[in-house]
Amino acid sequence: MAPTRRITFELDTETVLRLVQQLEPDLVIKGFSRLEGGSTEVYKIDLADSGYESLVLKIYADKPEWLPKKEPLVAGYLRDLTVPVPTWLRVDESRSLLPLRYSLVTHVPGRSLRHWMSEPDIKQAYRQMGELLRHIHAIPMPAYGYLYGHGIDKPVLANEDYMTAAFEDVFRRFRDLSGDSDLARRLQQVAKGSFDLLSASDGPVLAHDDFHQGNVLAFRGKADRLELSGLVDFGNARAADRLFDLAKALFCSAHEDPRSYQPVLEGYGSVDHPDAERALWLYTLFHRVSMWCWLTKIGVGAEAEDGPGGLIRDLREMVA
Structure with missing residues (x-):
């Protein structure tokens, strides 16, 4: 299987907080940790006093350039599947908060x-x-x-x-x-x-x-x-x-x-x-x-x- 593409910068709490507050300004994070597997960098973000409980941050490499838009499209096809799939809440390709593109999605348990x-x-x-x-x-x-x-x-x-x-x-x-x-x-x-x-x-x-x-x-x-x-x-x-x-x-x-x-x-x-x-x-x-x-x-x-x-x-x- 694919080796995970490692990011070349340190992800810190302040940056993660700025990312999630793009969704809701009042969100507060309890912590974040890297998730296992996957061909991109994926982090679980635990929230305090929020309806989301947890979010997932996916950080995309420069290539393939179409991936950030493809995954939410396919997730939409699968919205009525018999098991949960992530919901894409935000796709940001501006590189204004991170040097790479990223998505924030709902966390799926398990x-x-x-x-x-x-x-x-x-x-x-x-x-x-x-x-x-x-x-x-x-x-x-x-x-x-x-x-x-x-x-x-x-x-x-x-x-x-x-x-x-x-x-x-x-x-x-x-x-x-x-x-x-x-x-x-x-x-x-x-x-x-x-x-x-x-x-x-x-x-x-x-x-x-x-x-x-x-x-x-x-x-x-x-x-x-x-x-x-x-x-x-x-x-x-x-x-x-x-x-x-x-x-x-x-x-x-x-x-x-x-x-x-x-x-x-x-x-x-x-x-x-x-x-x-x-x-x-x-x-x-x-x-x-x-x-x-x-x-x-x-x-x-x-x-x-x-x-x-x-x-x-x-x-x-x-x-x-």
Whole structure:
């Protein structure tokens, strides 16, 4: 997963107070602390005598420039989800109070599911993950394409057109970054053998495209039961075939914990598709190549068994 981008300045209480008083001049802070995980700097701000109780400060790097506007857009799509998502209260790109852009959002209770993976009832939480993903996929989108702050960028009406272009792009990037034209050719050849399935999509839906234990929150609820309590981090979201996103969720979640694969799939439920298993295989191939390209681009060593090295091994097995 992505390393968190560290800010290069010290965040102090006086600055945080000025930030929250942009919302309400009378707000008083009790303290603030950095939250775990995420690809941006994220802080929890505890308030005194306020209806908010706590807020979250998200500080964005200069790139990607569209992220501060994209996340509140996607959160709006998810406002009726079965678990809470943050509400964006303020997006400030002026750099007048901080040298970087930031957002203030409502705090969602719970800790990332990574914190709970050693618990005896974790598999039940994984089934809840599958159920939650199915609810996300009940949100229809008007076309296929990547989401930016203004909506779908370069919308495409047919899944086969969208994914054929996406496969061509990811194989080109793989060839350029790896220099292994033979493996790239074999991957492309085996993928094309299942391209007939791309037309079987039942329409574009909202895809989180980064659905794993790090972005799902949970707490101990009634009867001490582990329950999902929130969903965060919408920077990767797009409009896609539901199986595209299910494959990414299974791939990323199983990377965190191999035990998650089957319960997430069970929680998601049956899929009306002529060959769902082969479609998941095809989309998994895409996600593995894409992940290899991304990890390699950000400088993760090819020898890392859980990084590019392990992904190359898996890709070779897929074309064996």
